Amino acid sequence: MVEEGAPRPSRNPVAAIDCGTNTVKLLIGSMPEVAVREMRMVRLGEGVDTTGLLSAEALARCFAAIDEYAALIAEHGVPRDRIRFCATSATRDAANADVFAAGVQERLGVRPEVIAGHEEAALAFDGAVRNLRTPAEPPVLVVDIGGGSTELVLGTHAPEASISLDIGSVRLHERHLRDDPPTAEQVAACAADVDAALDAAEAAGVELGRAATVVGVAGTCTTIAAGCLDLPAYDREAIDQAVVPVSDTHAFIDRVVAAPVAERLRMPFMHPGRADVIDAGAVILDRVLRRTSVYSWTVSESDILDGIAWSVASRST
CATH class of the missing domain: 3.30.420.40 (ATPase, nucleotide binding domain)
Known part of the structure; x- marks a missing residue:
C-alpha cells in the first residue's frame, strides 16, 4: 500500500x-x-x-x-x-x-x-517530434541549443541529416561576450563564430534553407519564446507548442543581448542560472533562423x- x-x-x-x-x-x-x-x-x-x-x-x-x-x-x-x-x-x-x-x-x-x-541529435529530434500536437510540414528542423553544443537535425519522422556543433550558450559566452552587456564587437565576433559553424553544418548536408518547419527545444529556445510571449512568469504549459513569429524573435533577441545581466534577471520568466549566458544562446538562435525561410517557429518543452x-x-x- x-x-x-x-x-x-x-x-x-x-x-x-x-x-x-x-x-x-x-x-x-x-x-x-x-x-x-x-x-x-x-x-x-x-x-x-x-x-x-x-x-x-x-x-x-x-x-x-x-x-x-x-x-x-x-x-x-x-x-x-x-x-x-x-x-x-x-x-x-x-x-x-x-x-x-x-x-x-x-x-x-x-x-x-x-x-x-549524432546520437544526441537523434534523441533530441525524437523527443521534440513525438510531442508535436499537429502534423508539421516536412522537412522539420529541430534546433537544440545547449550550453556547450548545438544540435541541428533535419528530417520527417526520423533524422535525415544531423550535426552536433561545438557552439553553445556557455561556451560562446565565455569565449566572446565578456562585458556586461557585451559590446557590439563582441556580439559580432560571436555571430561570426556561429556563422562559421553553420557553414560547416550546411556543407555536411544539414541544409537549413530546406526547413519548412522549425522546432526549438531546451532552455535557450523556451526562455526566448517566453520573452516573445511576454509571459508574467515561466509557464511550461503556455510555452509548449507556442508558435512564435520570427520577426518577434529577432526583436526580443536584440533586446536581451543588449541588456545587462541585472536587467535580464528582472525578466519574470528568466531563470537566474541562465541570465548571464542567454546572450550567446540567443545569438545562435538568431543566426539559425536567418538561414531559414520560415515566418514562425514552434517551441517544444519536450527535448532530448x-x-x-x-x-x-x-x-x-
Missing part, C-alpha cells in the same frame, strides 16, 4: 537523466505519462572550453543534484536497468571525465553514457530528455 502523500510507483517506470554543460535534468515516468520532471542549473562545463577540465566546484554542484535525483529515483521504484544517464558536450570535452563517471556510478549504480553528437526516456521505455521489459 502506498502511504498518502508518498509517490505512487509507475508501471514499468523509467528514469532519464540528461547532463549537459549548463543543466542536469531528470524525467521519471511510464511513457508517455511523466511523474517527475526536474532541472538543476549546475554549470558543469564552466571553464571547460579554456581548461579542458571539469572543475572541482562544478563537479560538486553536479553531484549534489545527482544525490537529489537518486533519492527521487529510489522513491519511485525505478530499477537500475531502467535508468539511463546521458552526458553530452562538457564531458565529451573534459580530460577528467573519469572522475565524473565514477561519481555518477557511486550515486546511481549506473555508468553515464557520454553520447556521441524525453528522447532518452523513450529509448529506455522502448526496450523489451
